[in-house]
Amino acid sequence: MLPAMPAHPGTPRETPGDAPRRAPAGAAVLREDVTDAIRAAVFEELAAVGFARMSIEGIARRAGVGKTAVYRRWKSKLALVLDLVSAVAAEGLPAPATGSLHGDVRALLEVAAHALRHPVASRVIPDLLVESARHPEIADAIKAALLDSRQGVAAVVVREAVARGELPAGTDPDRALDLIVGPLYWRLAVVRGELPAGYLDGLATSAVAALRAG
Template identity: 90%
Template sequence: MTTDPGTPRRAPAGAAVLREDVTDAIRAAVFEELAAVGFARMSIEGIARRAGVGKTAVYRRWKSKLSLVLDLVSAFAAEGLPAPATGSLYGDVRALLEVASHALRHPVASQVIPDLLVEAARHPEISDAIKTALLDPQQGVAALVVRDAVARGELPEPTDPDRALDLIVGPLYWRLVVVRAGLPKGYLDELARGAVAALRA
């Protein structure tokens, strides 16, 4: 018996087709669950209930809540940070602070990031994922900011991009993630001026 070449092939029996809308619903539910109860109390059951799916749908995509969270954190790395190109060191630093502050003040991120930082001390996998998702992209952007400033003669040649990142974003992380305080009017302008002065010193 021959097969008509014009007949579309059917998927092999038993081959699971993962619906993208279900995957998106589960990912959204994870962020909501993390924000509501934290990583330690988060469960696959709670995620499935919040997403409106069965536990099997979650396990079909991820083997555990840890692998699920690691996947989501790592996904941030793919998005990256926009590299500022304002034409001046102050402008680039101020733009970088604006983007970072917007991300850190997001209602979900403000709940999830501190919790994941605590869990990173217990789980090396989470620590590595956070480094890949949060630190590595910011280091890349800081390197570009420093490179452009050196090329314009605004910074000396041996300026260390890692030190620059500490001076630019470190105080912002401290205020928004650790102290969890608001940003007074003009705070980002003052922080940008202080970071630029410190880098030039």
């Protein structure tokens, strides 16, 4: 899931007049609206040109701020992107609680499909996956954002299904996650195909059948 991008706040600028008269000793006062504008601009810039062509200058221009405002917060574009991806991971993903394995799997697919079809995420995620081969830090951040939180959710879904007697004890949550989300990611992020009517229902049924078959 991507964090909600704030509405573009126009052209915020940090000037001496914007800061309180008495700033905390040893620390700069950073306006939140400027920080939000920069974060929104990063998502837009990533979607427009990709990580390799993205620049601090382009981010600053899109956010309506000076380059200094960006560098006050992040030392490089890599640090900026890592911060944003980490924010996605920190949000986490709520575990579904429908009362049935099929319902939980279907709910998880709905959330994943919404995230993967997001107009920005659909362009940003594949690009960052390519860049992760060159930047191990990005790979680690993406794993935390896209995998770790979902592994936690998959573990909850499996545990509850085992408790209800819908799955055998010892069902592997990692395998469950592969079976549930893997085909959806392939279709939306790799093949970039549409989801026909009933696709998520059918995928949920297939995933549940595969999990029960062991």
